[in-house]
Amino acid sequence: LSSGAKMGCFTFIKVMMILFNLAIFLSGGTLLGVGIWVKVDGQSFMDIFGTLSSSVLQVVNVSYVLIVIGAILLVIGFLGCYGAQRESKCLLMMFFSVVLIIFIAEVAVAVVALVYTTLAESLLSAVVTPVLKEQYGKDQTFTTIWNTTMTKVHCCGLNNYTDFNDSFWYKQHGSYPHQCCNFINSTEPCTVTLAAQKNVTGCFDQILEEIRTNAGVAGGVAAGIAALEIAAMAVSMYLYCRLDEK
Incomplete structure:
Protein backbone atom coordinates (compact mmCIF):
# COMPACT_ATOMS: atom_id res chain seq x y z
CA LEU A 1 0.00 0.00 0.00
CA SER A 2 1.08 3.56 -0.65
CA SER A 3 1.86 5.88 2.23
CA GLY A 4 -1.39 7.75 1.57
CA ALA A 5 -3.44 4.57 1.73
CA LYS A 6 -1.69 3.53 4.93
CA MET A 7 -2.37 6.93 6.46
CA GLY A 8 -6.01 6.74 5.40
CA CYS A 9 -6.33 3.29 6.97
CA PHE A 10 -4.67 4.54 10.15
CA THR A 11 -7.01 7.52 10.34
CA PHE A 12 -10.09 5.36 9.77
CA ILE A 13 -9.10 2.88 12.48
CA LYS A 14 -8.25 5.74 14.82
CA VAL A 15 -11.67 7.33 14.33
CA MET A 16 -13.43 4.00 14.84
CA MET A 17 -11.37 3.43 17.98
CA ILE A 18 -12.42 6.83 19.31
CA LEU A 19 -16.11 6.30 18.54
CA PHE A 20 -16.16 2.76 19.91
CA ASN A 21 -14.52 3.75 23.17
CA LEU A 22 -16.68 6.85 23.45
CA ALA A 23 -19.69 4.52 23.36
CA ILE A 24 -18.05 2.36 26.04
CA PHE A 25 -17.35 5.46 28.15
CA LEU A 26 -20.96 6.64 27.91
CA SER A 27 -22.24 3.13 28.66
CA GLY A 28 -19.99 2.97 31.71
CA GLY A 29 -21.27 6.31 32.92
CA THR A 30 -24.85 5.13 32.48
CA LEU A 31 -24.25 1.91 34.40
CA LEU A 32 -22.43 3.80 37.13
CA GLY A 33 -25.33 6.22 37.43
CA VAL A 34 -27.89 3.42 37.56
CA GLY A 35 -25.79 1.60 40.16
CA ILE A 36 -25.70 4.69 42.36
CA TRP A 37 -29.46 5.11 41.86
CA VAL A 38 -30.09 1.52 42.94
CA LYS A 39 -27.86 1.99 45.98
CA VAL A 40 -29.46 5.26 47.04
CA ASP A 41 -33.08 4.50 46.13
CA GLY A 42 -33.35 0.80 45.40
CA GLN A 43 -37.07 0.66 46.07
CA SER A 44 -37.96 2.96 43.17
CA PHE A 45 -35.72 0.90 40.90
CA MET A 46 -37.50 -2.28 41.99
CA ASP A 47 -40.88 -0.61 41.40
CA ILE A 48 -39.91 0.15 37.80
CA PHE A 49 -37.82 -2.86 36.83
CA GLY A 50 -38.77 -5.43 39.45
CA THR A 51 -40.96 -7.47 37.13
CA LEU A 52 -38.22 -7.53 34.51
CA SER A 53 -35.48 -8.66 36.88
CA SER A 54 -34.40 -12.28 36.75
CA SER A 55 -33.84 -14.29 39.89
CA VAL A 56 -30.12 -14.35 39.14
CA LEU A 57 -29.90 -10.56 39.34
CA GLN A 58 -32.12 -10.38 42.38
CA VAL A 59 -29.88 -12.56 44.52
CA VAL A 60 -26.74 -10.48 44.11
CA ASN A 61 -26.43 -6.87 45.19
CA VAL A 62 -27.13 -5.29 41.83
CA SER A 63 -25.99 -1.81 42.85
CA TYR A 64 -22.41 -2.84 43.57
CA VAL A 65 -22.23 -4.94 40.40
CA LEU A 66 -23.39 -2.02 38.27
CA ILE A 67 -21.06 0.44 40.00
CA VAL A 68 -18.02 -1.81 39.53
CA ILE A 69 -18.81 -2.62 35.89
CA GLY A 70 -19.61 1.03 35.17
CA ALA A 71 -16.35 2.22 36.71
CA ILE A 72 -14.33 -0.34 34.73
CA LEU A 73 -16.03 0.67 31.48
CA LEU A 74 -15.40 4.33 32.25
CA VAL A 75 -11.68 3.68 32.69
CA ILE A 76 -11.46 1.52 29.56
CA GLY A 77 -13.45 3.99 27.49
CA PHE A 78 -11.36 6.93 28.64
CA LEU A 79 -8.03 5.21 27.99
CA GLY A 80 -9.08 4.01 24.55
CA CYS A 81 -10.80 7.19 23.42
CA TYR A 82 -8.32 9.72 24.78
CA GLY A 83 -5.33 7.54 23.94
CA ALA A 84 -6.40 7.27 20.30
CA GLN A 85 -7.30 10.95 20.08
CA ARG A 86 -3.99 12.11 21.55
CA GLU A 87 -2.09 9.30 19.82
CA SER A 88 -0.51 8.49 23.17
CA LYS A 89 1.47 5.27 23.21
CA CYS A 90 1.35 5.23 27.01
CA LEU A 91 -2.46 5.40 27.17
CA LEU A 92 -2.86 2.89 24.34
CA MET A 93 -0.59 0.45 26.14
CA MET A 94 -2.53 1.00 29.36
CA PHE A 95 -5.76 0.34 27.45
CA PHE A 96 -4.31 -2.85 25.99
CA SER A 97 -3.10 -3.99 29.42
CA VAL A 98 -6.42 -3.35 31.18
CA VAL A 99 -8.42 -5.16 28.50
CA LEU A 100 -5.93 -8.05 28.53
CA ILE A 101 -6.20 -8.39 32.31
CA ILE A 102 -10.00 -8.40 32.10
CA PHE A 103 -9.89 -10.96 29.29
CA ILE A 104 -7.60 -13.27 31.27
CA ALA A 105 -9.80 -12.88 34.36
CA GLU A 106 -12.91 -13.76 32.35
CA VAL A 107 -11.25 -16.85 30.91
CA ALA A 108 -10.11 -17.91 34.39
CA VAL A 109 -13.63 -17.48 35.81
CA ALA A 110 -15.12 -19.42 32.90
CA VAL A 111 -12.65 -22.27 33.40
CA VAL A 112 -13.35 -22.42 37.13
CA ALA A 113 -17.11 -22.32 36.54
CA LEU A 114 -17.01 -25.06 33.91
CA VAL A 115 -14.29 -27.36 35.23
CA TYR A 116 -14.61 -26.79 38.95
CA THR A 117 -18.37 -26.37 39.25
CA THR A 118 -18.48 -27.63 42.83
CA LEU A 119 -15.72 -25.23 43.85
CA ALA A 120 -17.54 -22.33 42.18
CA GLU A 121 -20.73 -23.26 44.03
CA SER A 122 -18.86 -23.41 47.34
CA LEU A 123 -17.24 -20.03 46.74
CA LEU A 124 -20.57 -18.41 45.87
CA SER A 125 -22.20 -19.90 48.94
CA ALA A 126 -19.32 -18.76 51.14
CA VAL A 127 -19.70 -15.20 49.86
CA VAL A 128 -23.48 -14.83 49.74
CA THR A 129 -24.57 -16.69 52.89
CA PRO A 130 -22.76 -14.43 55.42
CA VAL A 131 -24.20 -11.35 53.69
CA LEU A 132 -27.66 -12.89 53.81
CA LYS A 133 -27.33 -13.58 57.52
CA GLU A 134 -26.17 -10.06 58.25
CA GLN A 135 -28.26 -7.92 55.90
CA TYR A 136 -31.61 -9.70 55.59
CA GLY A 137 -34.06 -7.80 57.76
CA LYS A 138 -31.57 -4.99 58.36
CA ASP A 139 -31.13 -3.50 54.88
CA GLN A 140 -34.57 -2.68 53.46
CA THR A 141 -33.56 -2.85 49.80
CA PHE A 142 -31.64 -6.08 50.27
CA THR A 143 -34.57 -7.60 52.16
CA THR A 144 -37.06 -6.54 49.48
CA ILE A 145 -34.93 -8.06 46.73
CA TRP A 146 -34.63 -11.36 48.57
CA ASN A 147 -38.32 -11.43 49.47
CA THR A 148 -39.21 -10.87 45.83
CA THR A 149 -36.86 -13.64 44.76
CA MET A 150 -38.00 -16.18 47.35
CA THR A 151 -41.67 -15.45 46.68
CA LYS A 152 -41.47 -15.62 42.88
CA VAL A 153 -39.08 -18.56 42.67
CA HIS A 154 -40.62 -20.41 45.65
CA CYS A 155 -37.31 -20.91 47.38
CA CYS A 156 -35.76 -20.19 50.77
CA GLY A 157 -32.32 -18.71 51.35
CA LEU A 158 -29.40 -19.61 49.15
CA ASN A 159 -29.19 -23.27 50.16
CA ASN A 160 -32.21 -23.75 52.47
CA TYR A 161 -33.75 -22.40 55.67
CA THR A 162 -30.55 -23.05 57.66
CA ASP A 163 -28.99 -20.03 55.96
CA PHE A 164 -31.03 -17.93 58.38
CA ASN A 165 -29.72 -19.65 61.50
CA ASP A 166 -28.11 -17.07 63.80
CA SER A 167 -29.06 -14.39 61.30
CA ASN A 182 -44.45 -21.79 51.92
CA PHE A 183 -46.70 -19.39 53.82
CA ILE A 184 -48.38 -16.80 51.61
CA ASN A 185 -50.74 -14.71 53.72
CA SER A 186 -50.44 -16.58 56.98
CA THR A 187 -49.33 -14.75 60.11
CA GLU A 188 -48.18 -18.01 61.69
CA PRO A 189 -44.45 -17.91 62.49
CA CYS A 190 -42.21 -20.15 60.44
CA THR A 191 -40.54 -22.16 63.18
CA VAL A 192 -37.56 -24.46 62.78
CA THR A 193 -39.87 -27.49 62.98
CA LEU A 194 -42.16 -26.24 60.23
CA ALA A 195 -39.24 -25.13 58.07
CA ALA A 196 -37.62 -28.55 58.40
CA GLN A 197 -40.90 -30.27 57.51
CA LYS A 198 -41.52 -28.10 54.45
CA ASN A 199 -37.85 -28.31 53.43
CA VAL A 200 -38.23 -25.60 50.78
CA THR A 201 -35.48 -25.71 48.17
CA GLY A 202 -32.79 -23.03 48.30
CA CYS A 203 -32.66 -20.35 45.62
CA PHE A 204 -29.20 -21.46 44.53
CA ASP A 205 -30.53 -24.61 42.86
CA GLN A 206 -33.13 -22.53 41.06
CA ILE A 207 -30.46 -20.13 39.85
CA LEU A 208 -28.30 -22.98 38.56
CA GLU A 209 -31.26 -24.39 36.68
CA GLU A 210 -31.94 -21.00 35.12
CA ILE A 211 -28.29 -20.65 34.14
CA ARG A 212 -28.31 -24.12 32.56
CA GLU A 229 -12.06 -7.53 23.61
CA ILE A 230 -9.69 -9.31 21.23
CA ALA A 231 -10.56 -6.84 18.47
CA ALA A 232 -10.01 -3.90 20.83
CA MET A 233 -6.60 -5.23 21.85
CA ALA A 234 -5.63 -5.81 18.22
CA VAL A 235 -6.68 -2.30 17.17
CA SER A 236 -4.93 -0.63 20.10
CA MET A 237 -1.74 -2.55 19.36
CA TYR A 238 -2.00 -1.64 15.66
CA LEU A 239 -2.27 2.05 16.53
CA TYR A 240 0.56 1.69 19.03
CA CYS A 241 2.88 0.15 16.44
CA ARG A 242 1.87 2.56 13.67
CA LEU A 243 2.76 5.56 15.83
CA ASP A 244 6.42 4.56 15.49
CA GLU A 245 6.14 4.87 11.72
CA LYS A 246 4.59 8.34 11.70
Missing part, protein backbone atom coordinates in the same frame (compact mmCIF):
# COMPACT_ATOMS: atom_id res chain seq x y z
CA PHE A 168 -30.15 -10.84 62.11
CA TRP A 169 -33.69 -11.76 61.06
CA TYR A 170 -33.86 -14.85 63.28
CA LYS A 171 -32.47 -12.99 66.27
CA GLN A 172 -35.06 -10.25 65.85
CA HIS A 173 -38.11 -12.44 65.13
CA GLY A 174 -37.24 -15.87 66.48
CA SER A 175 -38.48 -17.44 63.26
CA TYR A 176 -37.62 -17.88 59.60
CA PRO A 177 -38.98 -15.86 56.65
CA HIS A 178 -42.48 -17.06 55.75
CA GLN A 179 -41.27 -18.25 52.34
CA CYS A 180 -39.28 -20.97 54.11
CA CYS A 181 -42.58 -22.54 55.16
CA THR A 213 -31.52 -23.28 30.69
CA ASN A 214 -29.98 -20.12 29.27
CA ALA A 215 -26.47 -21.51 28.83
CA GLY A 216 -26.60 -21.09 25.06
CA VAL A 217 -27.53 -17.42 25.28
CA ALA A 218 -24.96 -16.79 28.00
CA GLY A 219 -22.28 -18.55 25.97
CA GLY A 220 -23.11 -16.50 22.89
CA VAL A 221 -22.94 -13.25 24.83
CA ALA A 222 -19.64 -14.28 26.42
CA ALA A 223 -18.19 -15.20 23.02
CA GLY A 224 -19.30 -11.85 21.61
CA ILE A 225 -17.71 -9.94 24.48
CA ALA A 226 -14.49 -11.94 24.10
CA ALA A 227 -14.41 -11.19 20.36
CA LEU A 228 -14.84 -7.46 21.03
Whole structure:
Protein backbone atom coordinates (compact mmCIF):
# COMPACT_ATOMS: atom_id res chain seq x y z
CA LEU A 1 0.00 0.00 0.00
CA SER A 2 1.08 3.56 -0.65
CA SER A 3 1.86 5.88 2.23
CA GLY A 4 -1.39 7.75 1.57
CA ALA A 5 -3.44 4.57 1.73
CA LYS A 6 -1.69 3.53 4.93
CA MET A 7 -2.37 6.93 6.46
CA GLY A 8 -6.01 6.74 5.40
CA CYS A 9 -6.33 3.29 6.97
CA PHE A 10 -4.67 4.54 10.15
CA THR A 11 -7.01 7.52 10.34
CA PHE A 12 -10.09 5.36 9.77
CA ILE A 13 -9.10 2.88 12.48
CA LYS A 14 -8.25 5.74 14.82
CA VAL A 15 -11.67 7.33 14.33
CA MET A 16 -13.43 4.00 14.84
CA MET A 17 -11.37 3.43 17.98
CA ILE A 18 -12.42 6.83 19.31
CA LEU A 19 -16.11 6.30 18.54
CA PHE A 20 -16.16 2.76 19.91
CA ASN A 21 -14.52 3.75 23.17
CA LEU A 22 -16.68 6.85 23.45
CA ALA A 23 -19.69 4.52 23.36
CA ILE A 24 -18.05 2.36 26.04
CA PHE A 25 -17.35 5.46 28.15
CA LEU A 26 -20.96 6.64 27.91
CA SER A 27 -22.24 3.13 28.66
CA GLY A 28 -19.99 2.97 31.71
CA GLY A 29 -21.27 6.31 32.92
CA THR A 30 -24.85 5.13 32.48
CA LEU A 31 -24.25 1.91 34.40
CA LEU A 32 -22.43 3.80 37.13
CA GLY A 33 -25.33 6.22 37.43
CA VAL A 34 -27.89 3.42 37.56
CA GLY A 35 -25.79 1.60 40.16
CA ILE A 36 -25.70 4.69 42.36
CA TRP A 37 -29.46 5.11 41.86
CA VAL A 38 -30.09 1.52 42.94
CA LYS A 39 -27.86 1.99 45.98
CA VAL A 40 -29.46 5.26 47.04
CA ASP A 41 -33.08 4.50 46.13
CA GLY A 42 -33.35 0.80 45.40
CA GLN A 43 -37.07 0.66 46.07
CA SER A 44 -37.96 2.96 43.17
CA PHE A 45 -35.72 0.90 40.90
CA MET A 46 -37.50 -2.28 41.99
CA ASP A 47 -40.88 -0.61 41.40
CA ILE A 48 -39.91 0.15 37.80
CA PHE A 49 -37.82 -2.86 36.83
CA GLY A 50 -38.77 -5.43 39.45
CA THR A 51 -40.96 -7.47 37.13
CA LEU A 52 -38.22 -7.53 34.51
CA SER A 53 -35.48 -8.66 36.88
CA SER A 54 -34.40 -12.28 36.75
CA SER A 55 -33.84 -14.29 39.89
CA VAL A 56 -30.12 -14.35 39.14
CA LEU A 57 -29.90 -10.56 39.34
CA GLN A 58 -32.12 -10.38 42.38
CA VAL A 59 -29.88 -12.56 44.52
CA VAL A 60 -26.74 -10.48 44.11
CA ASN A 61 -26.43 -6.87 45.19
CA VAL A 62 -27.13 -5.29 41.83
CA SER A 63 -25.99 -1.81 42.85
CA TYR A 64 -22.41 -2.84 43.57
CA VAL A 65 -22.23 -4.94 40.40
CA LEU A 66 -23.39 -2.02 38.27
CA ILE A 67 -21.06 0.44 40.00
CA VAL A 68 -18.02 -1.81 39.53
CA ILE A 69 -18.81 -2.62 35.89
CA GLY A 70 -19.61 1.03 35.17
CA ALA A 71 -16.35 2.22 36.71
CA ILE A 72 -14.33 -0.34 34.73
CA LEU A 73 -16.03 0.67 31.48
CA LEU A 74 -15.40 4.33 32.25
CA VAL A 75 -11.68 3.68 32.69
CA ILE A 76 -11.46 1.52 29.56
CA GLY A 77 -13.45 3.99 27.49
CA PHE A 78 -11.36 6.93 28.64
CA LEU A 79 -8.03 5.21 27.99
CA GLY A 80 -9.08 4.01 24.55
CA CYS A 81 -10.80 7.19 23.42
CA TYR A 82 -8.32 9.72 24.78
CA GLY A 83 -5.33 7.54 23.94
CA ALA A 84 -6.40 7.27 20.30
CA GLN A 85 -7.30 10.95 20.08
CA ARG A 86 -3.99 12.11 21.55
CA GLU A 87 -2.09 9.30 19.82
CA SER A 88 -0.51 8.49 23.17
CA LYS A 89 1.47 5.27 23.21
CA CYS A 90 1.35 5.23 27.01
CA LEU A 91 -2.46 5.40 27.17
CA LEU A 92 -2.86 2.89 24.34
CA MET A 93 -0.59 0.45 26.14
CA MET A 94 -2.53 1.00 29.36
CA PHE A 95 -5.76 0.34 27.45
CA PHE A 96 -4.31 -2.85 25.99
CA SER A 97 -3.10 -3.99 29.42
CA VAL A 98 -6.42 -3.35 31.18
CA VAL A 99 -8.42 -5.16 28.50
CA LEU A 100 -5.93 -8.05 28.53
CA ILE A 101 -6.20 -8.39 32.31
CA ILE A 102 -10.00 -8.40 32.10
CA PHE A 103 -9.89 -10.96 29.29
CA ILE A 104 -7.60 -13.27 31.27
CA ALA A 105 -9.80 -12.88 34.36
CA GLU A 106 -12.91 -13.76 32.35
CA VAL A 107 -11.25 -16.85 30.91
CA ALA A 108 -10.11 -17.91 34.39
CA VAL A 109 -13.63 -17.48 35.81
CA ALA A 110 -15.12 -19.42 32.90
CA VAL A 111 -12.65 -22.27 33.40
CA VAL A 112 -13.35 -22.42 37.13
CA ALA A 113 -17.11 -22.32 36.54
CA LEU A 114 -17.01 -25.06 33.91
CA VAL A 115 -14.29 -27.36 35.23
CA TYR A 116 -14.61 -26.79 38.95
CA THR A 117 -18.37 -26.37 39.25
CA THR A 118 -18.48 -27.63 42.83
CA LEU A 119 -15.72 -25.23 43.85
CA ALA A 120 -17.54 -22.33 42.18
CA GLU A 121 -20.73 -23.26 44.03
CA SER A 122 -18.86 -23.41 47.34
CA LEU A 123 -17.24 -20.03 46.74
CA LEU A 124 -20.57 -18.41 45.87
CA SER A 125 -22.20 -19.90 48.94
CA ALA A 126 -19.32 -18.76 51.14
CA VAL A 127 -19.70 -15.20 49.86
CA VAL A 128 -23.48 -14.83 49.74
CA THR A 129 -24.57 -16.69 52.89
CA PRO A 130 -22.76 -14.43 55.42
CA VAL A 131 -24.20 -11.35 53.69
CA LEU A 132 -27.66 -12.89 53.81
CA LYS A 133 -27.33 -13.58 57.52
CA GLU A 134 -26.17 -10.06 58.25
CA GLN A 135 -28.26 -7.92 55.90
CA TYR A 136 -31.61 -9.70 55.59
CA GLY A 137 -34.06 -7.80 57.76
CA LYS A 138 -31.57 -4.99 58.36
CA ASP A 139 -31.13 -3.50 54.88
CA GLN A 140 -34.57 -2.68 53.46
CA THR A 141 -33.56 -2.85 49.80
CA PHE A 142 -31.64 -6.08 50.27
CA THR A 143 -34.57 -7.60 52.16
CA THR A 144 -37.06 -6.54 49.48
CA ILE A 145 -34.93 -8.06 46.73
CA TRP A 146 -34.63 -11.36 48.57
CA ASN A 147 -38.32 -11.43 49.47
CA THR A 148 -39.21 -10.87 45.83
CA THR A 149 -36.86 -13.64 44.76
CA MET A 150 -38.00 -16.18 47.35
CA THR A 151 -41.67 -15.45 46.68
CA LYS A 152 -41.47 -15.62 42.88
CA VAL A 153 -39.08 -18.56 42.67
CA HIS A 154 -40.62 -20.41 45.65
CA CYS A 155 -37.31 -20.91 47.38
CA CYS A 156 -35.76 -20.19 50.77
CA GLY A 157 -32.32 -18.71 51.35
CA LEU A 158 -29.40 -19.61 49.15
CA ASN A 159 -29.19 -23.27 50.16
CA ASN A 160 -32.21 -23.75 52.47
CA TYR A 161 -33.75 -22.40 55.67
CA THR A 162 -30.55 -23.05 57.66
CA ASP A 163 -28.99 -20.03 55.96
CA PHE A 164 -31.03 -17.93 58.38
CA ASN A 165 -29.72 -19.65 61.50
CA ASP A 166 -28.11 -17.07 63.80
CA SER A 167 -29.06 -14.39 61.30
CA PHE A 168 -30.15 -10.84 62.11
CA TRP A 169 -33.69 -11.76 61.06
CA TYR A 170 -33.86 -14.85 63.28
CA LYS A 171 -32.47 -12.99 66.27
CA GLN A 172 -35.06 -10.25 65.85
CA HIS A 173 -38.11 -12.44 65.13
CA GLY A 174 -37.24 -15.87 66.48
CA SER A 175 -38.48 -17.44 63.26
CA TYR A 176 -37.62 -17.88 59.60
CA PRO A 177 -38.98 -15.86 56.65
CA HIS A 178 -42.48 -17.06 55.75
CA GLN A 179 -41.27 -18.25 52.34
CA CYS A 180 -39.28 -20.97 54.11
CA CYS A 181 -42.58 -22.54 55.16
CA ASN A 182 -44.45 -21.79 51.92
CA PHE A 183 -46.70 -19.39 53.82
CA ILE A 184 -48.38 -16.80 51.61
CA ASN A 185 -50.74 -14.71 53.72
CA SER A 186 -50.44 -16.58 56.98
CA THR A 187 -49.33 -14.75 60.11
CA GLU A 188 -48.18 -18.01 61.69
CA PRO A 189 -44.45 -17.91 62.49
CA CYS A 190 -42.21 -20.15 60.44
CA THR A 191 -40.54 -22.16 63.18
CA VAL A 192 -37.56 -24.46 62.78
CA THR A 193 -39.87 -27.49 62.98
CA LEU A 194 -42.16 -26.24 60.23
CA ALA A 195 -39.24 -25.13 58.07
CA ALA A 196 -37.62 -28.55 58.40
CA GLN A 197 -40.90 -30.27 57.51
CA LYS A 198 -41.52 -28.10 54.45
CA ASN A 199 -37.85 -28.31 53.43
CA VAL A 200 -38.23 -25.60 50.78
CA THR A 201 -35.48 -25.71 48.17
CA GLY A 202 -32.79 -23.03 48.30
CA CYS A 203 -32.66 -20.35 45.62
CA PHE A 204 -29.20 -21.46 44.53
CA ASP A 205 -30.53 -24.61 42.86
CA GLN A 206 -33.13 -22.53 41.06
CA ILE A 207 -30.46 -20.13 39.85
CA LEU A 208 -28.30 -22.98 38.56
CA GLU A 209 -31.26 -24.39 36.68
CA GLU A 210 -31.94 -21.00 35.12
CA ILE A 211 -28.29 -20.65 34.14
CA ARG A 212 -28.31 -24.12 32.56
CA THR A 213 -31.52 -23.28 30.69
CA ASN A 214 -29.98 -20.12 29.27
CA ALA A 215 -26.47 -21.51 28.83
CA GLY A 216 -26.60 -21.09 25.06
CA VAL A 217 -27.53 -17.42 25.28
CA ALA A 218 -24.96 -16.79 28.00
CA GLY A 219 -22.28 -18.55 25.97
CA GLY A 220 -23.11 -16.50 22.89
CA VAL A 221 -22.94 -13.25 24.83
CA ALA A 222 -19.64 -14.28 26.42
CA ALA A 223 -18.19 -15.20 23.02
CA GLY A 224 -19.30 -11.85 21.61
CA ILE A 225 -17.71 -9.94 24.48
CA ALA A 226 -14.49 -11.94 24.10
CA ALA A 227 -14.41 -11.19 20.36
CA LEU A 228 -14.84 -7.46 21.03
CA GLU A 229 -12.06 -7.53 23.61
CA ILE A 230 -9.69 -9.31 21.23
CA ALA A 231 -10.56 -6.84 18.47
CA ALA A 232 -10.01 -3.90 20.83
CA MET A 233 -6.60 -5.23 21.85
CA ALA A 234 -5.63 -5.81 18.22
CA VAL A 235 -6.68 -2.30 17.17
CA SER A 236 -4.93 -0.63 20.10
CA MET A 237 -1.74 -2.55 19.36
CA TYR A 238 -2.00 -1.64 15.66
CA LEU A 239 -2.27 2.05 16.53
CA TYR A 240 0.56 1.69 19.03
CA CYS A 241 2.88 0.15 16.44
CA ARG A 242 1.87 2.56 13.67
CA LEU A 243 2.76 5.56 15.83
CA ASP A 244 6.42 4.56 15.49
CA GLU A 245 6.14 4.87 11.72
CA LYS A 246 4.59 8.34 11.70
